[in-house]
Amino acid sequence: MNPTLGVCYYPEHWPEEIWATDAARMVDTGLTWVRIGEFAWTRMEPKPGQLDLAWLDRAIDTLGNAGLKVVLGTPTATPPRWMIDKHPDMLARDVSGQIRKFGSRRHYCFSHEGYRAESARIARILGERYGRHEHVHAWQIDNEYACHNTTLSYSEAALSGFRNWLAQKYQSTDALNRAWGNVFWSMDYDDFDQIDLPNLTTTEPNPAHVLDFKRYSSDQVIAFNKVQTDTLRPLTDKPLIHNYMGRELTFDHFKLGADLDIASWDSYPIGFLSDRLEADEADKTSYLRQGDPDNQALHHDLYRAVGRGRWWIMEQQPGPVNWAPWNPAPLPGMARLWAWEAIAHGAEAVCYFRWRQAPFAQEQNHAGLLRPDSVAAPALAEAAQVAREIKDFGEVIPAQGHVAFLFDYEADWVFGTQPQGADFSYFRLVLDAYRALRRAGLSIDILPKDADLAGYKLVVAPGLAIMDDTLKTRLAEHDGHVIVGPRSGSKDQDGAIPVPLPPNLPGLDATVTFVESIPPGAQDLLEDAGSFVHWSERLEGTANVTLKTKNDHPALVTSGTLHYLAGWPDRAAWDHILKLIAPAAGLYLEVLPPGLRVRDTATHRFAFNYGAAPVHWRGIVIPPAGLHWVDI
Amino acid sequence: MNPTLGVCYYPEHWPEEIWATDAARMVDTGLTWVRIGEFAWTRMEPKPGQLDLAWLDRAIDTLGNAGLKVVLGTPTATPPRWMIDKHPDMLARDVSGQIRKFGSRRHYCFSHEGYRAESARIARILGERYGRHEHVHAWQIDNEYACHNTTLSYSEAALSGFRNWLAQKYQSTDALNRAWGNVFWSMDYDDFDQIDLPNLTTTEPNPAHVLDFKRYSSDQVIAFNKVQTDTLRPLTDKPLIHNYMGRELTFDHFKLGADLDIASWDSYPIGFLSDRLEADEADKTSYLRQGDPDNQALHHDLYRAVGRGRWWIMEQQPGPVNWAPWNPAPLPGMARLWAWEAIAHGAEAVCYFRWRQAPFAQEQNHAGLLRPDSVAAPALAEAAQVAREIKDFGEVIPAQGHVAFLFDYEADWVFGTQPQGADFSYFRLVLDAYRALRRAGLSIDILPKDADLAGYKLVVAPGLAIMDDTLKTRLAEHDGHVIVGPRSGSKDQDGAIPVPLPPNLPGLDATVTFVESIPPGAQDLLEDAGSFVHWSERLEGTANVTLKTKNDHPALVTSGTLHYLAGWPDRAAWDHILKLIAPAAGLYLEVLPPGLRVRDTATHRFAFNYGAAPVHWRGIVIPPAGLHWVDI
Amino acid sequence: MNPTLGVCYYPEHWPEEIWATDAARMVDTGLTWVRIGEFAWTRMEPKPGQLDLAWLDRAIDTLGNAGLKVVLGTPTATPPRWMIDKHPDMLARDVSGQIRKFGSRRHYCFSHEGYRAESARIARILGERYGRHEHVHAWQIDNEYACHNTTLSYSEAALSGFRNWLAQKYQSTDALNRAWGNVFWSMDYDDFDQIDLPNLTTTEPNPAHVLDFKRYSSDQVIAFNKVQTDTLRPLTDKPLIHNYMGRELTFDHFKLGADLDIASWDSYPIGFLSDRLEADEADKTSYLRQGDPDNQALHHDLYRAVGRGRWWIMEQQPGPVNWAPWNPAPLPGMARLWAWEAIAHGAEAVCYFRWRQAPFAQEQNHAGLLRPDSVAAPALAEAAQVAREIKDFGEVIPAQGHVAFLFDYEADWVFGTQPQGADFSYFRLVLDAYRALRRAGLSIDILPKDADLAGYKLVVAPGLAIMDDTLKTRLAEHDGHVIVGPRSGSKDQDGAIPVPLPPNLPGLDATVTFVESIPPGAQDLLEDAGSFVHWSERLEGTANVTLKTKNDHPALVTSGTLHYLAGWPDRAAWDHILKLIAPAAGLYLEVLPPGLRVRDTATHRFAFNYGAAPVHWRGIVIPPAGLHWVDI
Ligand SMILES: [Zn+2]
Ligand SMILES: [Zn+2]
Ligand SMILES: [Zn+2]
Incomplete structure (x- = not known):
């Protein structure tokens, strides 16, 4: 497999006049893929049933004609405001029972049947129009399922779905009472309709109750996704992909991945080290501008399994992000290192997030390959370098791990x-x-x-x-x-x-x-x-x-x-x-200098220096954020 | 007084076939008491008014015939799910006004009159059937009042009860306004019905308002308990007991204790050190597997006062528990030391919690005297040792403290x-x-x-x-x-x-x-x-x-x-x-090695080594978790 | 300008018999001003429309006849309980949507039109009666706007006010969508009535949405205040003042200050160091009993700008307060130092809070110039010393800063x-x-x-x-x-x-x-x-x-x-x-010993020793909490 690069792009954020320039610059950089569309529902359907896809046609054509392959996203992570009027009860509720309101994204409850139907409807509209489009080469379903703690919802829809799920699983409350050990504190039920969601109990709820609710909730994510894949399958032959988040374990990715062709994940090494990884303080400081030296690799290996061998980085951190408690800038070279590390782990494609930094809204401090004024940000040159290097490198042949x-x-x-x-x-x-x-x-x-x-x-x-x-x-x-x-x-x-x-x-x-x-x-x-x-x-x-x-x-x-x-x-x-x-x-353990990590393909051993100091390896010096490969 | 040992047992959790074996093993271990029933309401009354006490008859007989004395609990800490249908407003509300839902235990508001009547009803049913039963030698009312922060409830029942209580106390809002100093921020009331519960105020409420609400709430715990003691008194001559928690100060135990015959408390030394005691970090680490060296003694002395001289340990930690932030295992010997320390402080009985570790539900990681597979856990041998030792020791004669x-x-x-x-x-x-x-x-x-x-x-x-x-x-x-x-x-x-x-x-x-x-x-x-x-x-x-x-x-x-x-x-x-x-x-202060604590009866000075190292005392070496006594 | 001192007094808290003695003692201490009335609405209007101002007449006369100048507060920070019956929806809601209930103070939503009218009504009543009163020399409007986090309210009144404000600002949702960048995540609106308050969104709301809500909320504070100043202006020639809090930035003080004549602030140096200032741990310990050495000065300089040159301390900490996480007592001398520092920064008046410590209600542990038993607290002598010193000092002539x-x-x-x-x-x-x-x-x-x-x-x-x-x-x-x-x-x-x-x-x-x-x-x-x-x-x-x-x-x-x-x-x-x-x-930087701070007027350089040790400065030794001035 010859790896490729790409980028996430939002034509709806920019004047149509600059689309072509942007596309040409992407091609110049050596990018192959451009992901679009996943947050653009109000632009696709400004009012209920009133479609406006002409701009999307033109965007796809502009990008495609420049030589890029489009990954088209279904926009179901961002239902428009009018959708809430249509389905007022589609919003999720948090663990304290509060409605999670409109005004950001992922504002829907996975259990809500009405919203599932709407998701199928918009997927069908897009599939019918672009399923056989010459420039659309892959699909992304929704965006970052479960992000912002959205798997578990304590809504009416979830309650009623959960009761049905339990009734199907256990057939009788006697069986459920036995399985859960409800005799423990006289927690027995006579009727499935007596069972509530396991929040706000006086002290901790029965763990079996919680475990089943987590299983139920995982199943709803999978069912929600399947509604869209079932809709798109007859309409396209292109691979269906989802972009999973890092350290997101609230639904079973293996099960969800079985309904897709390729797994992808969104890799933010520095943000993740700051906001979701345990590491001792010395490591947090040493790797402040590189990210944890193992967390990316772990996710690469995990999502390779989820994708049954086929996997991408759909969003690669290019510079400082906006959403972690602290957001330092990567060391020069990290945007290259991260991409190569993914490739060494078998990634088919690495897409940077995003093309141009948006000056407005929630992520205005999230770096892109371009600055808001369209000048190149530091990662653009690194992406271009990777593009040249992978072209020279040729095929990456995976090997079974040790x-x-x-x-x-x-x-x-x-x-x-x-x-x-x-x-x-x-x-x-x-x-x-x-x-x-x-x-x-x-x-x-x-x-x-x-x-x-x-x-x-x-x-x-x-x-x-x-x-x-x-x-x-x-x-x-x-x-x-x-x-x-x-x-x-x-x-x-x-x-x-x-x-x-x-x-x-x-x-x-x-x-x-x-x-x-x-x-x-x-x-x-x-x-x-x-x-x-x-x-x-x-x-x-x-x-x-x-x-x-x-x-x-x-x-x-x-x-x-x-x-x-x-x-x-x-x-x-x-x-x-x-x-x-x-x-x-029968395994040989190599003694590695601190901060250095290696990964083998069938033909090469790759070494990545996550440390802030140069290291010696196999007779050469690898600088900070540097990498090196040798034949095996 | 000759101290005795006991254990907490849940016949309803186990097949009836093993009850007799369990009972025989308890007797073999040297146990005298077995506490049962306190969480079994759904087994006693599976549907409203439809009683099933035959199993309880058999359980009491099996245990009693084996030679054990039964402590029978009223099950009012765990009202069945159907009770909530009968009294939908019986659930408490937390300080933010949220209903504290069914699904664990202690899901009731002490102010709710309807639930008080239900408590009297089930107490009467049990009292009439077992009040003169040959094997029932003591009663436990409810379980761990106030545990899980349940004394203060912000429900409608509490609001209306509080207003009545204030009206009776103050007779006029003028008197109340003066007593509270409501003139301070124009907080005066004209009518008792204007007075709300002291939660969710813009900034902190009047402390006098809060103090009266705490007094009112304490009174409701006492009144709730009294409904049951008043019901049971004519039906039994056996002592009435409640099992208080550690560091629980939200109601006046002296007042509640006045309506009972014996005070008992639930002693979890390691759990309490982890979850509710201030201690410097070095002490927290030194005593990790022993518990704070003074907290048990303090509670022994306190509950001796609450019981006017008569007190028990109703639940004694036997191994790791499940509910503290961290749950290390006791040092070998601590299950013996803790029991002897209670005895030296005048405990009439020490009951271990629980007989067999439950493999299901909330406390499945809480050790018992037996493992879930019925093999002896480490504490069983320690309990048997204590049983032998107290038999040899004979009478423990209390003395006034210094x-x-x-x-x-x-x-x-x-x-x-x-x-x-x-x-x-x-x-x-x-x-x-x-x-x-x-x-x-x-x-x-x-x-x-x-x-x-x-x-x-x-x-x-x-x-x-x-x-x-x-x-x-x-x-x-x-x-x-x-x-x-x-x-x-x-x-x-x-x-x-x-x-x-x-x-x-x-x-x-x-x-x-x-x-x-x-x-x-x-x-x-x-x-x-x-x-x-x-x-x-x-x-x-x-x-x-x-x-x-x-x-x-x-x-x-x-x-x-x-x-x-x-x-x-x-x-x-x-x-x-x-x-x-x-x-x-005129008091002599003994210089004690670190970790050693002493306690005098009328005849002996007992020494307990809470330290993790052996200590010298009066010419002998006391190992970690060891104890020793000398004549006074 | 010749600076003066004053004190905050609550005649309604004390028996009328002692008012005259209190007044005489204030005069003896050298005080000029006495602030009263700002929390006394229930005493002024015990029931809706039923006024009782005779006591206030007598209080003002007693104080005025003793030689004091009265600052009269409008009592709108503490609406009576009956007001909530009249306007049940006037209470604010917190960010989670909970009503912020009656029972303390500041229990109103700035957006509520009905309560604004009530505020105008009580201001008119007071203005008509006391606007030309010989002893009323200044007015305080409300008390500590925004304190207790009250600027932002998520009530119905705020929602409807915000929509109107947005409609006026943007004229069309298209303009709003563009300004906010709502295209980002399909957050566009079609109608202003679709726009909600920016709380409880699934993940963080659009920052432009939040920024406009903060601007709107600031405007409501200003509008609320203006209703009262507009009412009082025709009725009095005396200066209108508000007492701002420390580190309170939720509304634009410059805009609000434009409607007033004098800015004042409430200076609690030790409380603020404990509860709202970042400082390294060593500084927090060094300045525990003095307060941060720069925070007071910063606020003096800020409020001088807000008051366009005219400013006071309306509440000066005199001893330990009650509301910070920890409340140590000031070093002897600090109640003098703080007052002089304010004067060196141009304060026209410094009023201590409060005359006599209240033994009841929320602030019963807040020191005054007198103890609850009317004996002098330590600060009384310091206040008297300042009074003598400022008399000797004469005019303080301000200079432009460096x-x-x-x-x-x-x-x-x-x-x-x-x-x-x-x-x-x-x-x-x-x-x-x-x-x-x-x-x-x-x-x-x-x-x-x-x-x-x-x-x-x-x-x-x-x-x-x-x-x-x-x-x-x-x-x-x-x-x-x-x-x-x-x-x-x-x-x-x-x-x-x-x-x-x-x-x-x-x-x-x-x-x-x-x-x-x-x-x-x-x-x-x-x-x-x-x-x-x-x-x-x-x-x-x-x-x-x-x-x-x-x-x-x-x-x-x-x-x-x-x-x-x-x-x-x-x-x-x-x-x-x-x-x-x-x-x-062209600025000369003086090398100052640690803890020493200086401030120049047109004629003098003042030095204040915030340190806990004596320091040498210009040939003399300044003790801890000491101060010194030299000619410039
Ligand atoms: Zn993302
Ligand atoms: Zn317990
Ligand atoms: Zn204040």
């Missing part, structure tokens, strides 16, 4: 409902494990629980809350090393503790007899290096103890190639554990 | 409304003073303001916001040393500053001329040792200055045996003050 | 809506610059953007978000040095980024190409001293670079006497920048 990393959305819902420790987060646990693998120079494939694991010398599965017997057997029988835990298999399908107690892995005699969460400042010291932090489990059983705590409790137990990890390792502990297991698994 | 410590719920309401310093808390002030007395090896009796003080060589009364003349005279004339202050007597019955100014103690010429609250990081240094922190007062008058600040202001003034303390001493200052006063009072 | 400091309320609205960095605050930026000028010994005049700048050797204008061409030209052509920036001119009238890009100053070729916000712990190091913190800009252009960052970017660029500052200097950087510019501007 490590399979199992990832599960439901695990986040389970632990988010009952974290048991205030700083326990599934994603954080995943990121810590992923970071350790990356520090060791490994290339990783993130996979769903049911993925084929053939060929992987190492499988890592921390925090897989719910594991069925099939999965356990597959892991136990896997032809390679497997690290499971902590907390893996700790819940059954109903979110309750299974008996026999976890992890209950075939062939591994180890039982978690109790667990403890550990506050900041405390830890459970391990024997050779590092500590368990945040979380520690006490194990019983006859499995071999590969690693102990200083208090002489098992920290890692092993049977053959199957390992169970009984806590949350800190950095030193993770590094030590990988050194214990990787050689046996 | 120190009388006056405690007052209203003081917390007053200072909670107008703390004057963001970190001023009555309970924290009390705990700091209590800790100092314990570090000095003293045994303490906590007492209400009107208690008989005869025989006490030292009386301590910090923060007694409201003191009437009788109390002042009793303290001034007390035959022993008395430490009053800070802030004692600083408010009158209406919550206003009294004139003459405080403390206005007979025979002590000292007037608080102004006060200051002190932020963290600042302090008022004392002359010989330590500082005032959080709070400092400026005194005028001719009383002897026993201790000065470095700025030459009186810190402790004295007339005979009566002392007034003009600030909040830190640890070093408290230790110094006790060394100044105790010898004169 | 520096003109441009201040703009709208800038705070703009940056408050889109700070771009979580700790970016316009006021904080202003205070940091002001502090630097004060540390350098300069006297400052704060001025609105349209003020005459003639005679100023230095003009400072940080963060002037919106600058029109006239202002830019005036600054460029100013006959003296001018420092503009950071962020000055960064927005147009609609709150959007202007093109050409900022600062776009005549004659200065410098363009801000991008900006970055910087989190705590990070900084942009400057070449010679200090750093940019919080904010840094990247400049392009040919202007001379006067100061660079260590990364070799322009930090300060200059053309002639016009400087643009491209970041937020820390303390060391500000001191360095002033040393670069002041000599060229």
